[in-house]
Amino acid sequence: QQPVQSPQAVILREGEDAVINCSSSKALYSVHWYRQKHGEAPVFLMILLKGGEQKGHEKISASFNEKKQQSSLYLTASQLSYSGTYFCGTEKGGSQGNLIFGKGTKLSVKP
Amino acid sequence: DAGVIQSPRHEVTEMGQEVTLRCKPISGHNSLFWYRQTMMRGLELLIYFNNNVPIDDSGMPEDRFSAKMPNASFSTLKIQPSEPRDSAVYFCASSPPRHTNSYNEQFFGPGTRLTVL
Numbered sequence: 001q002q003p004v005q006s007p008q009a010v011i012l013r014e015g016e017d018a019v020i021n022c023s024s025s026k027a028l029y030s031v032h033w034y035r036q037k038h039g040e041a042p043v044f045l046m047i048l049l050k051g052g053e054q055k056g057h058e059k060i061s062a063s064f065n066e067k068k069q070q071s072s073l074y075l076t077a078s079q080l081s082y083s084g085t086y087f088c089g090t091e092k093g094g095s096q097g098n099l100i101f102g103k104g105t106k107l108s109v110k111p
Numbered sequence: 112d113a114g115v116i117q118s119p120r121h122e123v124t125e126m127g128q129e130v131t132l133r134c135k136p137i138s139g140h141n142s143l144f145w146y147r148q149t150m151m152r153g154l155e156l157l158i159y160f161n162n163n164v165p166i167d168d169s170g171m172p173e174d175r176f177s178a179k180m181p182n183a184s185f186s187t188l189k190i191q192p193s194e195p196r197d198s199a200v201y202f203c204a205s206s207p208p209r210h211t212n213s214y215n216e217q218f219f220g221p222g223t224r225l226t227v228l
Contacts (some may be wrong), residue, residue, distance in 0.1 A: 031140075031217070032215075032217075034217075040221075041218075041220060041222055042154070042219050042220055043201060043219070044216040044217060044218070047215070047216065064155060075185060087153075087177035092156070092167070098144065098156055098158065098159040098166070098167050099144075099156065099217070101154040101155075102153070103153040104153060104154070105127070
C-alpha cells in the first residue's frame with residue numbers, strides 16, 4: 001500500500017524544471033507532499049484533495065489524477081533551496097490523517 | 112509558537128538497554144504520530160494517537176516497542192530491550208483538529224537520532 005515515487009533521484013541546474021510522480025495501487029482520497037532537507041525534519045508542502053481542492057506552496061504546483069491514482073509535483077525554475085528529498089503521502093484508509101509515505105525522491109539543484 | 116519538541120536529540124545506547132523517547136506536541140493539536148526513518152525503509156508510521164487514544168499501532172515493529180500518551184501534551188516511545196537494528200531517526204509529528212480547516216498537515220519535530228551499539 002506504500003505509494004511508489006519516481007524518479008528516485010534527480011540532479012538539476014538552477015532554473016531547470018523537474019517533475020516528481022507518485023502513484024498508488026488503491027483509491028486515493030488525498031495526496032500530501034512533504035520536503036525534507038538533509039539532517040532536518042520533513043516539512044509540509046501541500047495537500048491535494050479529491051475533487052480538485054488544494055492547499056499549496058507559492059512556487060511549487062501539483063496535480064492529482066484520481067482515476068489514475070496518481071499525483072505529480074512540478075518544480076519550475078528550480079532554486080538551490082529546492083534541494084532535498086520529496087515525499088508523497090497517502091492517507092491510510094478512513095481519512096484519519098495517518099499517512100503512508102513513499103520512499104522519497106532526492107532532488108539536488110546545482111549552481 | 113514552539114513547534115513539536117522531542118528529547119533527547121541524540122541517544123547512544125548498548126544492545127539490551129531500555130530507551131525512552133519523548134515528545135511534546137504543539138498546543139491545541141489533537142493528533143500525534145510517531146515515525147521511524149532509515150535509509151533502507153524510509154519514513155515509516157509506527158503509531159498514531161487521536162485525542163490521546165491509540166488509533167493505529169499496526170506499524171509498531173514488535174512487542175519491544177510501546178507508546179503512551181498520558182495527556183494531550185506528552186507522549187513517549189519506549190524500546191525495551193533495544194537492538195542494533197532499532198538504530199534510526201525517530202520523528203514525532205502532530206496535527207490540529209480537522210475542523211480548524213488545516214487540511215490535516217503534520218508538523219514534525221526535529222527527531223531523535225538513536226544509535227544502538
